[in-house]
Amino acid sequence: MAELVSLTIDGRTVQVPPGTLVIDAAKKIGVEVPAFCYYEGLSLQAACRMCLVEVEKMPKLMAGCTLPVAEGMVVRTETPTIAKARKSTLEFLLTNHPLDCPVCDKGGECELQDMVFRYGAGESRYTEIKHHVDEKQWSPVVYFDAPRCILCYRCVRICDEGMGVGALGVINRGVVSEIAPNKTDHLECDECGMCIDICPVGALTSGAYRYKTRPWEMQHVGTICTHCSNGCKTTLGVRNNEIMRGDNRDQSGVNGEFLCIKGRYAFDFYHHQERLQSPLVRKNGKLEPVSWKEALEAAAARLKAARDAGSKIGVIGSTRTSNEENFYLQKFARLGLGTNHIDHHRTGDVVTLLDALSGQKDALATTADLYEKPAIVVLGADLALEHPLLSFQIRANFRHHQARVYAVTEKPVREDKYAAAAIRCDAAGELAALETLREKLANEPELVIVFGDTVKGDAVRKLVAFGSSLGKPVKYVALVDYSNSRGAMDMGLVPELLPGYRPSGQTGMSAGEMVASGDLDMLYIVGANPLEGGQPLGGKPFVIVHEMFLTETAQAADIVFPASSAYEKNGTVTSVTGEVQQLKKAVQAMGTKPDLEILGLLVREMGLAAQIGPWTPDKVFQEIRETVPGYNMPLPVIATGGAVQTAPVNGRIEVDARPDLVRSSRDGLFTSGTLGRYSKVLNSVVEGRHHT
Amino acid sequence: MTKLYNEPSPLETRVLTKRFGLPNSASLDTYLATDGYVAIRKAIEMTQDDVINEVKASNLRGRGGAGFPTGMKWGFVPRSSPKPKYIVVNADESEPGTCKDRLLMEYDPHQLIEGMMIAGRAVDAKAGYIYIRGEYRYLIDIMDKAIAEAYQRGYLGKNLFGSDFSFDCYTHTGAGAYECGEESALLESLEGKRGVPRIRPPFPAVVGAWQCPTILNNVETFCAVPPIIRDGGAAFAALGVPKAGGTRLTCLSGHLNKPGVYELALGFPLDKMINEVGGGIPNGRKLKAFIPGGSSCPILTAAECEGLTMDYDSMANAKTMLGSGGVVVMDDTTDMVKVALRIMRFYAHESCGWCIPCREGTAWLRKILTRFVDGMGTKQDINLIGDLAHNMLGRTFCPLGDAAALPTISIVEKFRDEFEAYLARTTVSIPVQSDLPVLQPGM
Ligand SMILES: Cc1cc2nc3c(=O)[nH]c(=O)nc-3n(C[C@H](O)[C@H](O)[C@H](O)COP(=O)(O)O)c2cc1C
Ligand code: SF4
Ligand code: SF4
Ligand code: SF4
Ligand code: SF4
Ligand code: FES
Secondary structure: OOOOOEEEEOOOOEEEOOOOHHHHHHHOOOOOOOOOOOOOOOOOOOOOOOOOEEEOOOOOEEEOOOOOOOOOOEEEEEOOOHHHHHHHHHHHHHHHHOOHHOOOOOOOOOOOHHHHHHHHHOOOOOOOOOOOOOOOOOOOOEOOOHHHHHOHHHHHHHHHHHHOOOOOEEEOOOOHHHEOOOOOOOOOOOOOOOOHHHHOOOOOOOOOOOOOOOOOHOOEEEEEEEOOOOOEEEEEEEEOOOEEOOOOOOOOOOOOOOHHHHHHHHHHHHHHHOOOOOEEEEOOOOOEEEHHHHHHHHHHHHHHHHOOOOOOOOEEEEOOOOOOHHHHHHHHHHHHHOOOOOOOOOOHHHHHHHHHOOOOOOOOOOHHHHHHHOOOEEOOOOOOHHOHHHHHHHHHHHHHHEEEEOOOOOOOHHHHHOOEEEEEEOOHHHHHHHHHOHHHHHHHOOOOEEEEOOOOOOOHHHHHHHHHHHOOOEEEOOOOOOOHHHHHHHOEEEOOEEEOOOOOOOOOHHEEEEEEEOOOOEEEEOOOOOOHHOOOOOOOEEEEEOOOOOOHHOOOEEEEEOOOOHHOOOEEOOOOOOOEEEOOOOOOOOOOEEEEHHHHHHHHHHHOHHHOOOOOOOHEEEEHHHHOOOOOOOHHHHHHOEEEEEOOOOOOOOOOOOHHHOOOOOOOOOOOHHHHHHOOOHHHHHHHHOOO | OOOOOOOOOOOOOOOOOOOOOOOOOOHHHHHHHOOOOOHHHHHOOHHHHHHHHHHHOOEEOOOOOOOEEEHHHHHHHOOOOOOOEEEEEEOOOOOOOOOOHHHHHOOOOOOOOOHHHHHHHHHHOOEEEEEEEEHHHHHHHHHHHHHHHHHHOOOOOOHHHHHOEEEEEEEEOOOOHHHHHHHHHHHHHHHOOOOOOOOOOOOOOOHHHHHOEEEEHHHHHHHHHHHHHOOOOHHHHHEEEOOOEEEEEEEHHHHHHHOEEEEEEEEEEHHHHHHHOOOOOOOHHHEEEEEEEOOOOOOHHHHOOOOOOOOHHHHHHHHOOOOOOEEEEEEEEOOOOHHHHHHHHHHHHOOOOOOOHHHHHHHHHHHHHHHHHHHHHHHHHHHHHHHHHHHOOOOOOOHHHHHHHHHHHHHHHHHHHHHHHHHHHHOOOOOOOOOOOOOOOOO
């Protein structure tokens, strides 16, 4: 370890590693050097000149954001000269700035406002005409108001370096320099809104949020994105029971500063006009709105009768409902309805992976591992489209730690650009291709292997055998699709496994068989759309569905309960890396109830309350912590918005894992299963692409 | 035969310009007939350290404007680095008042090529790039022709003169940006990127073109190298003053009877340069203001010019700079407020826009000065102009901001009375006690 460098900042001594920048050394002792263009983790610019500091023996002010520390350096950050410099830089900055703070989206949380408030002049000496440029819309998501832009180039860098997209650049020069999309007048990009989020001022604004509210009128609710399995924390800004925006204000989630378009904007499905607001019961062949009481009584009566008659009942669970809901659902199915026909849409072969890793410790990677470990293998998945956060983590790992990335995929992927090796092969050739990398991988001190749904069953076992044969610590991620795909498996929403991967010792029908066989008398479906695409329902089962929308499946139902979305309930979900995090209720959608409550009311109606137990999220989570292996995690961490990785099993899972049922939906950046169809923002991006 | 742009003066010391005016001076044959490609053969026989030491001994300082000792710069190149090394010629010549590099390329392109080769030999570089100002398009043809001729006759390419020394040479054109003359912005532009400066350190000698060690010098600097190696550094040094050797191509313009480019020994008396080399100020008018080396230098008054010589120390004592060799002489009819505006229009137009003080400051100053010249100035404006220029000075990312601030500060401070006179002939009446803004459609 290199010797520390000792220097003085504002009269205080600080010791930092060599190469540390003065601005960071100052931060270490709580001295804030004002900055616009400096942004931790992105390349240096030295453009805004806000961070100028005085350094003894240097003839002029120095940019603290690019000046490395030196032994014995004496730095001052608050002197009359510096105060004047900051004041004049801000004065320059405001000359062509429209000062339309009263209507600007950023008003109240704008870095320029804060900076002028602290360091700026009370009055303006600028009496000339301001340079004006009209506002532009670059995509359904991204708007640009050039006069507000302070040219800090953060957007350009986050898009290029952070996202690996590089959609933004600068045109013109001098005072008419302008940020512009590299496609000159529009964007064809990830639409992630990272550029908007990182913009210190209101120059970049989002189509979803602009001119809708003032930031201080909102309450901020940190919850977990319901779309993909990556488990990003999104902070929903809520005003009058309405979600105004999603962002990641406190950057406290596993995703840090990252959100993709879905986590940031695609909350909008929740107030889609087709949202169900009342229970429906089929009368004379038509679904009619009824009271909750009527629907619950009808459902309870049918379920009870079916159970008592020993009828065949199937239960299909969801990949987006909470762990509590999934746990309660399987308990209801197994104990309340006496059926083991319970399943969900399986999107990755987690079971075989856990079984193959039996006896190994620390073999499941966390989200942080993808940023920290020296080498990453991406096997059979296009992460940038299907798992945006994981892709972001790996890019950042390469940028900050020069990680070696190996991409073995069928088609070109974003990782290729910086990969140590990129190999193209079809699903069948993946393991053989990996074998050609053996020598390189064996030289890596540590490794994380991320694999998609093409690697399942035996292939997973072979992969783990390959990893073990390298003689180095290897961690794995089995990719799954949706926000609680992993939790559905952990909570035993399959016939062969009880919660915590304990074999049930029984067989049961798969979701596909339940829908197609025609063999069932009753089908109970929670938040899933197995009839997507219009495939017919086999036989004539009585169907009860929990849904947000009248999906293909809900249309085939006899009773439909209007369900709350993830943003309207409390609970926990488990991410692709097994990290458990808390869902927090942001709004109440009229007429809906969380699935857990619907199940609970039904259980009560059926007189099973004593048997199945209480149905509040915290009570069920308590039961999960006490009874499900791997879920006995510290409550305070979860309750304060943290993430804890589960360690579900460490022993053989002696069941047929049914790899044949594993199939990813391969959602891209702008799709999200059935749910995505109800997001205007996702649809508008997709439609926009068709026109251009 | 190429026509010269101006008659030579007997007061010149013609070292770099000795072939100017010869028939076919740009041809390889003329070059060979006049000591051409002698120095490179000599350099190949010398050790690398000896080549660099000879340049150090010549007291050659960079001719691009900053005047950094050339030999010292070459010594910074890490020769042991496993990376390739490059030679880059700064032929972006855009400093107002400066027009010498074009003559060196037009009349004697092989001298430049040979200078690059010697630099290449000194630091183990195998390739050189000549970054030519976009507006100098005709020079690209001349340089390309000379390069082609050199390849054809074995003066460029592999294993030159039977040695293990190889050198390739390429031209590259700018797209019309003054800022691309700044060395790091030039390198960005050369690499095909937007012409904005890089964070320094590291300097190009260590991390330059394509992240490799790079010698980057002005055209004239490279052109001085063959004579230095051929005749020895000491001989070159002896031509100038103690801390600055040799000659400078001085571009005389403005109110002069005989404007032109003249090669004058360093330390040449200013007064003699104006009155004898430049033929004096026309119509018996008197000197009012003097730009010693391009518009980026603080401007001198006639009184300040007295007794000065054209070298680095003399100019530093007068609180200005020797700069780029672009001398501008202004007589007593000159409107200094308009000079300030003309200069600021240039910098506002050329600011790359990367950093706030220069981007916004130059544009603001241009607006104030335009308004002032249009007769709509206020008393407060005079102080404001000086204050804004001071607020740019020393705080920008690259020296262009200083280059805009320095002449402006010198003009408002030294010619304040002219600004006040403008107020007196103001065409728009401005309420005296009022601070109300005076608006006019801006540029
Ligand atoms: C704004 C700006 C423009 C410049 N333009 C030129 C130029 O056109 N030609 C040039 O040789 N040097 C120019 N320079 C100086 C170069 O940055 C650099 O110092 C020089 O090319 C180094 O060569 P030298 O040591 O031989 O002078 C400019 C500098 C600045 C800051
Ligand atoms: S939305 Fe995302 S991908 Fe598109 S320009 Fe902004 S940062 Fe780049
Ligand atoms: S748009 Fe925003 S982030 Fe981008 S350069 Fe302008 S101020 Fe900075
Ligand atoms: S990466 Fe996944 S979890 Fe994160 S915001 Fe996007 S869809 Fe949501
Ligand atoms: S001072 Fe700043 S804006 Fe001006 S040219 Fe240099 S980098 Fe560009
Ligand atoms: S933060 Fe240092 S120049 Fe912008």
